Amino acid sequence: MPWADLLKSGCRIFIGSNAAVPNALVADLIDHSRGLHDIEVTHILTLSDNVWAEPRYRDLFKVNSLFIGGEKVRDAIAEGRADYTPCFLSEIPQLFREQVLPLDAALVMVGPPDEFGYCSLGVSVDVVSAAVRFARRVVAQVNPRMPRTSGHSFVHVQQIDAWLEQAQELPEIQPPELDQVTEQIGQYVSLLVDNGATLQLGIGKIPDAVLRYLGNHRNLGVHSEMISDGIIDLMQSGVINNRRKTFHRGKAVTTFCMGTRRLYDFVDGNPHVEFYPAEHANSPTRIARNDKMVSINGAIEVDLTGQVVSDSIGRKFYSGIGGQVDFIRGAALSRGGKPVIALPSTTRDGQHSRIVTTITPGGGVVTSRGHVHYIVTEYGIASLHGKSIRERALELIRIAHPRFRRELLEQVRKFYWVPEYQELAPTSVPELGPVESKRFAFDGIRYTLRPLRPADERLLQEFFYTHNKETLLMRYNHHVTQMSREKSCSLVSVDQRRDLALCFTDRQGQAEVIQGVGRYYYIAADNSCEVAFVIKESRRGKGIATTLLEEMEGIARSRGIDRMVACVRRDNHPMLAVFENRGFQAIPGEDLDEVTLALDLGGEKPA
Template sequence: MLTCPKSGAGVQWGDLLKSGCRIFIGSNAAVPNALVADLIEHSHGLHDIEVTHILTLSDNVWATPRYRDLFKVNSLFIGGANVREAIAEGRADYTPCFLSEIPSLFREKILPLDVALVMVSPPDEFGYCSLGVSVDVVSAAVRFARRVVAQVNPRMPRTSGHSFVHTDQIDAWLEEAEELPELPPAELDQVTEQIGQYVSLLVDNGATLQLGIGKIPDAVLRYLGNHRDLGVHSEMISDGIIDLMKSGVINNRKKTFHRGKAVTTFCMGTRRLYDFVDGNPHVEFYPAEHTNSPTRIARNDKMVSINGAIEVDLTGQVVSDSIGRRFYSGIGGQVDFIRGAALSRGGKPIIALPSTTRDGKRSRIVTTLTPGGGVVTSRGHVHYVVTEYGIAWLHGKSIRERALELIRIAHPKFRRELLEEVRNFYWVPEYQEQAPTSVPELGPVESKKFTFDGIEYTLRPLRPADERRLQEFFYTHNKETLLMRYNHHVTQMSREKSCSLVSVDQRRDLALCFTDRQGQAEVIQGVGRYYYNPADNSCEVAFVIKESRRGKGIATALLEEMEEIARSRGIDRMMAYVRRDNRPMLAVFENRGFSARLGEDAEELILELDLQRGEDS
């Protein structure tokens, strides 16, 4: 029975509601199911009540056909089968909105609320209840609704931060214990694990994290165990942060906004998570208009935002709220955090998704979006896209470069098809013929880290989208370097030539580069390649290092890696042709055990290494 917190007198639903009113139902794991059941039981004479809410971890009984005369749903974020089906059948509405702006819909009376139905913890000695695991837009609903009706649940944690509601803000309540719904950690498959590993490479020590819902964020957290001084400023948190906080990996010390605190607006997980946040002063819950404000998010340096997608087209448009014309979820906080991370100093907005649909029959990297697909994040917002096949960096890239980067991380069986399709739109020139290929010998993330002279470098394959980078690398060389590398004075590296040098079938030949970061830009500092000769199962190797980076070990590391890859591929011999006056290059080969003999040109030496005799030999 509903009672008044002030007087203890009984309250009837008819005193709070009338037909045609709009009610709000609490969010995520804090759905007041007992209140909803009580309203339904005592709804005689009530009709056409509009129900608005975001994600609700519930059976969503109010959205079933049985109660279509009593309730009309207007969901601001779609979750749960009953709500999704009601929207698909036209019995319910979906109103797209950024999570950060939903409170303003209530405040500005665009969606005026008559009654907010929420779940709270029992009041403390000062009369304050806690909104517990779901502050998000519930806080705004409590502030701006004409009436507030609460389910007082002793199983609701008391969370820290701006999560408190005084009893004088509550018009009626129902005291009923209810276990919070649990969202167990998902079983991770190989694809998800690989995506998590790639994303973790983008997380620097001292970064602040935002993680969305699902398997991929869980996988990312699994690969952060060796990081240091991470922070959390997120729309939601799940079980994955518990052990990282207990181990000190997440300690929030390096945060530049809310230093020392993990900040969120709601949490969903197991009872272990709910117990972890209960009374925990190190985790603070704030309203969505605070946590999801892009300008506040950006106050965290090195802000890393990780969100999912349904599909991404080759220009970088991200579909997240619908599968074609069938609405599936909502805008939520994706754009809030993508924009906030982009504005952050050293920030990284990331979209992560599997390369194919579950059955593997359709690529989720597409040339043309599925008709009706909703673009939640625009091509202008996207910086990084990650699949199980790698990381595509799109920020500052042309449409052509974006297309090549995204084809590279598409599933291999779709790459040739995507390259042919995209040519119809003139995003890729006719001389770009080779679809991207992989170098699995470099490890599961196709890259290795090296440090030379205190500078961190990445060794990775050259890629089709490196065309412009390779041109820039070429034009840094002086005349002597060009003569030593090409044995004549080369003066131009055209787009066509650069394209041919980066568009390599890495399964046959090999093209690697050493890069470093200058600000957010990746710069090529060294290139090594070999060309395979099937006639005698040999390969010819060559490499060039930027003049300012020579003598630091880059050339030797390049040669070692190419030797190892060639050896693992069963190649018998490695050959090189080097000018006799190129003493530094000759020294690199001689130190690796290459034998030298005169070539037909007296100015040139032929160097040779028997790969199958073993490195020690």
């Protein structure tokens, strides 16, 4: 059928998505476009040369991109030759169905029909499925190289008005080389993934790094907008088996895939991977039907209140909303779900922080401060859900690049989010390992050992007010009745490079609760440190105190400290036993109420 019988000037066409762009169809349309003008081209991400966005075709095509991809489209939008229409991926089909963006034709790529007359949309079902259903005409490039994918990916030949048989190799995206920063981010994000979780991952360095650190996990599932090569080995090894999913159990669910030919061959005829339209797979309410849903997405910058900029660099539109909010919201609604935003702490040249006090003028907030739960950089995990603006600022400063922390604290103070008494920018304890935390289990309960942080002010207050009078007397040697905000702030605002403040926490639902605190104060005069700790009454006798002391002792030794000292009430027999069991010796003294104990470490004074 001639193009003149399918299209007319001023109509709107849809071009297939991602790795399924019907380039031969587009080229044929251009070659036979005489008499056609001002055709609006709408699409999402397209892995293609995007020839229709070139200036030479400005009289033939006008681009209206629903997700920006490729420099030609990006430049056309920046120059005003093209438009960008922001929209959640899950709602794009509604634009077609409700005639907000009525489609005169959908140009798509399919595989050859089977004996029943059904072609497969293959590697890109996403919004292509809706375009096929709601467009007035469907024109297909039949490509024998297109994988035949499972799920809701089929189009009957009777739905196709015209077609062109043309083989075309699918574009390939090679797995990226991972750098140290990306590896560290991946390791941190992997700590948020529990066994039995269901994952949503994008493409690029960070998702690949996350997958690399999931090899020791068990019974993971996939419900994702897209999948890439990274899932293949985990599915073949059984780490991803989808057995614990509570929605589409036993199946990895996606809307499209992009990667190498290995991935395309992997999904070809694979009944364990199912492709669904975006309005189904990206529906937040359906995503939330997966328990322990973990959504992992990227960002361009994040401000200190938690606003996430993802589709523009200042006023220059760069990508789009896509499915980020769909999955962030779905994971937040999931039982045990975790919405995660992951990004490097600085720009590529290292000159600018991507954790910012205020968003770059013109920057677009894709994920609001109300949606965000976790922000991850190579410096750690910031938990923002349920946190005040002040607590969020402190958490985010902690995971910013150390070079920018002091500046961020000074800037944010101008807006009164951080009070005067908060003086120190967060510091780290590298001796706890690359993720600055350790996991332990006592009496069947899982704990995390980590540094106390400035944002722990309220958690420490809550911990204090769980103590009975006896505990307060034993720890402070007098009847303390109040832990003020200022006092709590001073106790969590520690220069961890000199002194040390650690805590044991566990999870009660989604809330983190402090169950034990240990600290030492460095005494420069004799290169020693004074150590003390307190454990919640209900968690004593489990080994928490002994482990805290062991860890602090190890850090003190690694820092070259000569001696650890502790002052303990004589009637605090359990505490005395903990120290004595670690080899502390009592030092003779005149104080009848307290015993001073010491442990020689044989360190060398730090330079």
